[in-house]
Amino acid sequence: MNSLMYDTYTIFWRELKRYKKSxxxxxxxxxxxxxxxxxxxxxxxxxQPLIQSVGFEGQYIEFMAPGVIILTAIFTSIFGGVNTLWxxxxxxxxxxxxxxxxxxxxxxxxxxxxxxISALQSSLIVGxxxxxxxxxxxxxxxxxxxxxxxxxxxxxxxxxxIVAATAKSQETFWGVINFLGMPLxxxxxxxxxxxxxxxxxxxIAKLNPVTYTVxxxxxxxTGVSEGGISTLLSIGVIAVFVxxxxxxxxxxxxxxVNKPF
Amino acid sequence: MLYSVETRSLxxxxxxxxxxxxxxxxxxxxxxxxxxxxNGAGKSTTIMILTTLLKPTSGQALxxxxxxxxxxxxxxxxxxxxxxxxxxxxxxxxxxxLLLQARLNHIPKDQIDKRIDEVLELIELSxxxxxxxxxxxGGMRKRLDIAGGLLHRPKVLFLDEPTVGxxxxxxxxxxxxxxxIHKEFEMTIFLTTHYxxxxxxxxxxxxxxxxxxxxxxxxxxxxxxxxGNEVISLTFENGNSTDFLSQLRQIxxxxxxxxxxxxxxxxxxKGTEVIPKxxxxxxxxxxxxxxxxxxxxxxxxxxLSYTGHEIRDDDIGFNRKQEHxxxxxxxx
Numbered sequence: 001m002n003s004l005m006y007d008t009y010t011i012f013w014r015e016l017k018r019y020k021k022s023x024x025x026x027x028x029x030x031x032x033x034x035x036x037x038x039x040x041x042x043x044x045x046x047x048q049p050l051i052q053s054v055g056f057e058g059q060y061i062e063f064m065a066p067g068v069i070i071l072t073a074i075f076t077s078i079f080g081g082v083n084t085l086w087x088x089x090x091x092x093x094x095x096x097x098x099x100x101x102x103x104x105x106x107x108x109x110x111x112x113x114x115x116x117i118s119a120l121q122s123s124l125i126v127g128x129x130x131x132x133x134x135x136x137x138x139x140x141x142x143x144x145x146x147x148x149x150x151x152x153x154x155x156x157x158x159x160x161x162i163v164a165a166t167a168k169s170q171e172t173f174w175g176v177i178n179f180l181g182m183p184l185x186x187x188x189x190x191x192x193x194x195x196x197x198x199x200x201x202x203x204i205a206k207l208n209p210v211t212y213t214v215x216x217x218x219x220x221x222t223g224v225s226e227g228g229i230s231t232l233l234s235i236g237v238i239a240v241f242v243x244x245x246x247x248x249x250x251x252x253x254x255x256x257v258n259k260p261f
Numbered sequence: 262m263l264y265s266v267e268t269r270s271l272x273x274x275x276x277x278x279x280x281x282x283x284x285x286x287x288x289x290x291x292x293x294x295x296x297x298x299x300n301g302a303g304k305s306t307t308i309m310i311l312t313t314l315l316k317p318t319s320g321q322a323l324x325x326x327x328x329x330x331x332x333x334x335x336x337x338x339x340x341x342x343x344x345x346x347x348x349x350x351x352x353x354x355x356x357x358x359l360l361l362q363a364r365l366n367h368i369p370k371d372q373i374d375k376r377i378d379e380v381l382e383l384i385e386l387s388x389x390x391x392x393x394x395x396x397x398x399g400g401m402r403k404r405l406d407i408a409g410g411l412l413h414r415p416k417v418l419f420l421d422e423p424t425v426g427x428x429x430x431x432x433x434x435x436x437x438x439x440x441x442i443h444k445e446f447e448m449t450i451f452l453t454t455h456y457x458x459x460x461x462x463x464x465x466x467x468x469x470x471x472x473x474x475x476x477x478x479x480x481x482x483x484x485x486x487x488x489g490n491e492v493i494s495l496t497f498e499n500g501n502s503t504d505f506l507s508q509l510r511q512i513x514x515x516x517x518x519x520x521x522x523x524x525x526x527x528x529x530x531k532g533t534e535v536i537p538k539x540x541x542x543x544x545x546x547x548x549x550x551x552x553x554x555x556x557x558x559x560x561x562x563x564x565l566s567y568t569g570h571e572i573r574d575d576d577i578g579f580n581r582k583q584e585h586x587x588x589x590x591x592x593x
Binding site: 003006007010013014017018021022090091092094095096097098099100101258 | 312313314316334337338340342344346347348350352353357361362364365366367393409
């Protein structure tokens, strides 16, 4: 157990070192969510009466800001596993696999690094949101919100690691990731209240862990709870999602890396 | 006797392709053992089995008595593996790369710094240790790779094509480092190469591997001595090569003849005495000799004599040879 923690930290340390040395990447990854929050946030400002009808008093941009924070978390973490493919192509993976560290610690180290990076990127989006005038009723909530983002990203990084370990090529990886990422974001109340979705869409959305994360983060940011979903249920769903993904990712990763690339 | 590396009837197939075909060999402790063969001969596949990256299709592979199939963890604790391509992280510094390697190999925390300083000095990279690897030359990267492989003082160090892609000066320099670390740590080194000179320079013993099979294992000196001490290469035209060859074979001093179309490679002792006899036979048979040369045998010649083709032969060459064999059979 002790050595699993140490090995996980070794990989985590390496991934963060690599992230730190790619400063341009940090900014590039912020462009898309920044466009979302600025352009979509203002384009749909006219929908304020609609969101007020479900009990949300603020402006649309305040309604969707938590959605964009989660958008950042989704894409940072779901893209994050791509370097697994590089590692396999350029030999780092073989180096790790021939050392005494366990296979699952490689997956876990990658996932924990991805989720921390995801939280860092999301906190920059929180900064952008504050800068363009989104108000935070309770600034002390930022820390627990980040904790939720880290947890949620850990689950999503699991998806990324699974796809990267299974895919044999960059093309497959990006194909699958794009197929998964956008629908998971769209099929959630990130941009639009759950109550106003058609029933069938709302039902699908309720199967999506993104939904619970968005609702939870929005409640923490604005104090408004929606859709009759309790805080506890949201936390429970996220926790189960994360546990399942972490377990599944270390299992699939261990199985896949034992096959020749 | 406990061997550092031992395989018993080891085979590995990928689908219908047999990469490693029933090979058995043993490497003694402290030895530098080399696998010499062309690309695609099965060298890397064997190393990947020995380093637990691939599972053998059949047979057994042991590293320090540990079975790679059933005791992979113990095997991984006993080995260092330096891959063919550079695997250092470009954006990390040399020292950070070694730190990562030290942690991957569970070097006790209080010893990490000391070990890193020690190997950095050994490979003469101490002054560049805080520069990002992206600024390193190919030779420096290779040295860093090798340093990473021996940081945890493995009992067996696997070097897969340690100097491929490096210029000749850098290659010589790497050989010196390999000899130096072998002297310093006295570990077993298992390397693969397709450079004759490299095998000759570094290895105590060489296994010649071709098309997944080991053709011969011996020391470079013995191999060259077995060839006779001289090599006569000659080309000829018009004439009955069958008669020519059978008459040549009757000369006592000739040990072996390789035939490739109208080119003969003759391994002989006292080559200076053999050459007049060759001319005598050729004039009797009215065979015209176009060129003839007399050289000392090299590992190139050894390789040729065991595999029937030169190491630089690519697959096209092999196919042509097969084609040639087929044509011969058709004619018969």
